[in-house]
Amino acid sequence: MPQPSNRTFEEQELHAKAQCFDWNSDYPHGALVSYEELYGQGETHRDETRGKAWVMCGQAVIFVAGLSGAVSLDHCTVVAALEAKQEPAAGEVDHV
Numbered sequence: 001m002p003q004p005s006n007r008t009f010e011e012q013e014l015h016a017k018a019q020c021f022d023w024n025s026d027y028p029h030g031a032l033v034s035y036e037e038l039y040g041q042g043e044t045h046r047d048e049t050r051g052k053a054w055v056m057c058g059q060a061v062i063f064v065a066g067l068s069g070a071v072s073l074d075h076c077t078v079v080a081a082l083e084a085k086q087e088p089a090a091g092e093v094d095h096v
Contacts, residue, residue, distance in 0.1 A: 012058040019060040019073055020053040032079040033064065035071050046079065 007015065030048050037044045050063040053073055061070035 009058055013055060016055045016058055016060040020055060023053040023060065023062070023073055027078055033062075033071075033076045034079050035064065035076045037075075039072075039075055 027049070029051055032046065032048055034046045035044070045064070045066075047065045047067075050065055053060055053062040054070075055061070056070060060073040062073060062076065064071050064076075
């Protein structure tokens with residue numbers, strides 16, 4: 001359950017969109033995350049993300065492997081951004 005907020009729904013949605021933009025810019029598909037089933041409970045699960053973060057009902061969420069639903073980004077902590085932190089192997093060219 002998200003923390004109560006004094007923001008209007010429109011403000012919550014704008015904040016969530018910005019949060020998704022930042023997340024998607026920093027972490028690729030397949031980032032390893034630790035997440036809490038209940039906020040404040042501590043790590044309860046650890047798995048890879050699937051796809052990009054998006055906004056659902058005014059909250060920033062992402063799909064995680066092994067779950068049928070989405071997880072709030074507020075409940076996630078990135079353990080390792082698997083694809084983003086890898087250096088190109090010798091002889092590989094990084095296309096921009």
